[in-house]
Amino acid sequence: MLLPANVIELTQALVRIPSVNPDGDPGTDGIGEERCARFVGEFLAASGAAVTLDEVEPGRPNVIGRFPTNPSADGKPKPRILFAPHTDTVSVGGMTIDPFGGELRDGKVWGRGASDTKGPMASFLWALHEMREEIPALPVEVHFAGFMSEESAQLGSQHFAKHHGRYDLAIIGEPTSLKTVFRHKGCLWADVHTTGVAVHGATPELGVNAIVKMAKLVAALDNEFRELLADTSGADEWLGVSTINLGMIQGGTRSNIVADACKLRVDIRTTPGLQRAGGALALLTDFVQRIDETARVTVASEAFHLDTDPANPFVQKLIDTGGELTGAPWFCDAAFLAAAGTPAIAIGPGSIAQAHTKDEFIAVSDLEAGVDFFRRFLTSLAG
Numbered sequence: 001m002l003l004p005a006n007v008i009e010l011t012q013a014l015v016r017i018p019s020v021n022p023d024g025d026p027g028t029d030g031i032g033e034e035r036c037a038r039f040v041g042e043f044l045a046a047s048g049a050a051v052t053l054d055e056v057e058p059g060r061p062n063v064i065g066r067f068p069t070n071p072s073a074d075g076k077p078k079p080r081i082l083f084a085p086h087t088d089t090v091s092v093g094g095m096t097i098d099p100f101g102g103e104l105r106d107g108k109v110w111g112r113g114a115s116d117t118k119g120p121m122a123s124f125l126w127a128l129h130e131m132r133e134e135i136p137a138l139p140v141e142v143h144f145a146g147f148m149s150e151e152s153a154q155l156g157s158q159h160f161a162k163h164h165g166r167y168d169l170a171i172i173g174e175p176t177s178l179k180t181v182f183r184h185k186g187c188l189w190a191d192v193h194t195t196g197v198a199v200h201g202a203t204p205e206l207g208v209n210a211i212v213k214m215a216k217l218v219a220a221l222d223n224e225f226r227e228l229l230a231d232t233s234g235a236d237e238w239l240g241v242s243t244i245n246l247g248m249i250q251g252g253t254r255s256n257i258v259a260d261a262c263k264l265r266v267d268i269r270t271t272p273g274l275q276r277a278g279g280a281l282a283l284l285t286d287f288v289q290r291i292d293e294t295a296r297v298t299v300a301s302e303a304f305h306l307d308t309d310p311a312n313p314f315v316q317k318l319i320d321t322g323g324e325l326t327g328a329p330w331f332c333d334a335a336f337l338a339a340a341g342t343p344a345i346a347i348g349p350g351s352i353a354q355a356h357t358k359d360e361f362i363a364v365s366d367l368e369a370g371v372d373f374f375r376r377f378l379t380s381l382a383g
Contacts, residue, residue, distance in 0.1 A: 001042040007126040007367045008109065012102035013039065014118035015111035020089050023152035027093030030100065033148040036087040037063035040125070040146050047129040049144065056148055056159045063087065064164075065144040067128070067135045080141045081314065081381075083128065083374075084157070085121035085173025085348070086150030086333060089113040096358045108361040116355035119362035120173035120348025121146065123370030130371070131378055138381050143167070150333050154303065157333035161340035169314035170342045172334040175350030175362070176326065178373050180318045182345050183238045184328040186270040186305035186335065188280040191298045192217060192288055194262045201256035210262040211251040213292055218264065220291050222246060225284070232283060233274035238327025242274045265300065269329060272307045304335040312343050314381075321377045323347055349373070 004010040017039055018030020041051040044065030053061040072078050089112045092099035099112035109119065128135070128144065135142050145164075147156030174181070194214045199207030226244055233242035244266055251262030268280045277283075285297045308315065310325055319325065330352070334344035349370030350362040 001046060003043070003046055007122050007371050008104065008364055010043070010126055011109045011114065011119050011122040011362065011367055012104065014122055015102035015109065015114050016100050018100050019087050019113070020092060021149065021151040025091055025093055027091040027095075028099070032059050033087040034059050034061060037061050037146055037148070040087065040121070041065070043125055043129070044144060047125070048132045048135075054159070054163070056155050060148045062148055062156045062160055063146040067132070067142045069138070069141045070136045072139065078139060078141045079168035079314075080143060082143050082145060082167045082170040082342070083124045083173070084145040084147060084170055084333065084337075085117045085124060086148070086156065087121070087146040088148055088151050089116070089118070090151050090356050094358055095360075104364075107364050109364065109367070110359065110361045112360055114354070114360050114362040115175045115350040116352070116360070117173045117175065117348065119350050119367055120175055120370065123349050123367055124173055124374060127371045127374035127378065131375060135378070138378065139383075140168070140381055142378070147333050153301065154333055154336055157336040161337050161342065166341040167337075168343070169312065170334065170337045170344035172332055172337075172344055172346040173348045174332050174346040175352050175355060176328070176347050177351055178323055178347060178349055178369065179326040180315065180323040180345050180347050181328045181334070182306070182308045182310050182315060182325055183236075183272070184306045184331055184335070184346070185239055185242070186275070187303045187331050188268040188270060188284075189300040189302070190266055190268065190281065190284055191300055192264040192266065192295060193298065194292060194295050196258060196260045198260035199258045201258060204258050207258035209258050211259045213295070214249070214251060214262040214264055217288060217291055217295065218246060218249075220287075221266065225287050228287065229268070229274070229283065232277050233271045236271045236273055236327070239271050239329065242271050242280065243269045270305055272305050275305060303331045304339050306331070306335040306338055306344065308334075308338060308343050308345055315343070315345060317380050318345065318347065318377060321373060321380060323373070328352075
């Protein structure tokens with residue numbers, strides 16, 4: 001391949017490859033991660049890594065690069081470090097700029113994924129490329145994994161954790177302003193269901209309206225349960241309290257039929273304290289059934305919280321490099337690797353405030369700072 005000349009051109013090239021997560025409404029025909037994964041694989045190979053594409057779903061692979069390493073002086077296996085951004089982006093619907101233009105303007109690269117997370121990925125890749133001659137002599141093995149599906153279901157990180165063993169640290173690429181996210185919230189998406197009896201809308205007194213039953217639950221969840229959630233989880237030093245958002249509601253079939261079913265989707269962001277207290281699902285189910293014993297709760301999806309020990313020696317190296325500790329209200333692939341036994345953190349240049357926006361961008365100065373940061377981190381491992 002014709003290599004980009006610098007991290008700016010690399011970011012532009014990545015943004016110009018549509019890799020929108022197909023879930024929901026992508027807003028484009030450019031869905032799936034394969035083209036992006038192949039490009040990243042070619043770049044890794046040109047930087048000296050052994051590359052494989054590990055297909056998780058048809059046309060949606062993880063891309064894995066393993067850099068060569070010299071034997072350790074004592075003959076023991078070296079610790080393993082993983083750099084792992086994601087290759088998918090969210091929908092481009094409603095964007096006010098060319099989502100795949102990769103335009104360089106006003107000291108910024110513009111387009112979908114510039115911040116989340118093709119810019120951070122480019123800073124990883126360019127730092128590794130610049131250090132390709134030095135990596136084999138480091139006292140660690142250095143691997144790279146570009147995960148598919150982070151923006152929905154996190155299939156890539158789960159598949160990788162299941163099939164590729166544990167690492168001594170996974171560095172997940174996210175726009176964190178180069179702060180080390182060692183703790184973040186988990187997420188429970190759950191559906192609350194109420195049922196009724198359908199009759200003609202002209203005689204509603206003969207039926208039971210599931211929407212009316214849900215209205216009582218909505219008020220209770222938005223008030224008493226919100227307080228219960230905060231009290232049960234306690235205020236985490238880094239994350240605050242657990243929260244709930246009432247995101248979507250569906251009920252009834254026609255205006256002249258009493259609704260016999262209603263469904264409410266809730267989004268609960270969970271702290272480690274809530275998990276220790278029994279978890280969000282148990283708390284929600286008990287509360288709902290105390291309000292309406294005929295209602296039920298089902299799980300749509302659940303992502304884990306992250307709580308990595310900051311005393312980990314490699315995390316300490318990140319801190320020493322300038323990546324001060326922080327927490328985050330969002331969740332990412334780090335939690336799925338941590339759940340499988342790999343200490344994991346999230347870090348990268350750029351601001352999360354720009355992620356998923358209608359005019360997403362990342363500053364060139366942030367990209368360059370990212371390359372410098374990860375070069376210094378890797379160099380520090382050599383003592």
